[in-house]
Amino acid sequence: MNEPRTSAEPFLWLLFSAGGVVTALVVPVLLFLFGIAFPLGWLDPPSYVEIHALLHNPLTRLVVVGLCGLALMHAAHRLRHTVRDGLQLQRHGDGIAITCYGAAALGTAFAAYVVLTRL
Amino acid sequence: MTGLEQRLYRQRVPLFWWLSRRSYFAFVVRELTSLSVVWFVVYLLWLVWAVGTGRAAYQSFLDRSGQPWMVAINVVALAFAIYHTVTWFAVTPQAMVLKVRRRRVPGQAIAGALYLAWFVVSALLFWFVVIR
Secondary structure, three states, X not given: OOOOOOOOHHHHHHHHHHHHHHHHHHHHHHHHHHHHHOOOOOOOOOOHHHHHHHHHOHHXXXXXXXXXXXXXXXXXXXXXXXXXXXXOOHXXXXXXXXXXXXXXXXXXXXXXXXXXXXX | OOHXXXXXXXXXXXXXXXXXXXXXXHHHHHHHHHHHHHHHHHHHHHHHHHHHHOHHHHHHHHHHHOOHHHXXXXXXXXXXXXXXXXXXXXXXXXXXOOEEOXXXXXXXXXXXXXXXXXXXXXXXXXXXXXXX
């Protein structure tokens, strides 16, 4: 086999593991608050003025885009391997990889668009 | 087997190989927690979009998020997210070798630090969003 001397794998793995750590730390509390505690009335959701101010902060914007990007690259890496190995599609490995990482890149661009132009 | 046969031989694996053992199943569930991560990104961007659109859009986001099927999705997503966190913290000490004064930091210490970080980050976000 003639493997290319430079490979994207270490870089992709780095994004995967960075996304793994960040999502492990951040996702449960945010899903709990915005998905369960506020909707069920256990806690009062932030008022419009409060959440608007929080999301408008440049640091928050940066965090939201970074979080979305790393989370999507993490998910893309896992889904790529699960789809390929789980469904026995090793023959289509390159196509699956391009689809997964490509979708994650598009999603990240969309997140940047939303945060920079819609807020 | 010789020659060509040897090169072309592929052991056939059934499509649902991961149902044959508990540990394989746990592995696939762990990998599929990434779907809940994707859902989280969708939900977060939906929130940001609504807040950017205006007061009424934010209110309708809050109303929609209170519908039973949305709460159900988020309960399932939260369960998968917690499973991701726990399994991630379990494998990190195996993937990461930390040394202090030439001695390897025990895995339990790394896992403990991760759980502490989980608590601190959760408390901070809770403070930002709920207490303010």
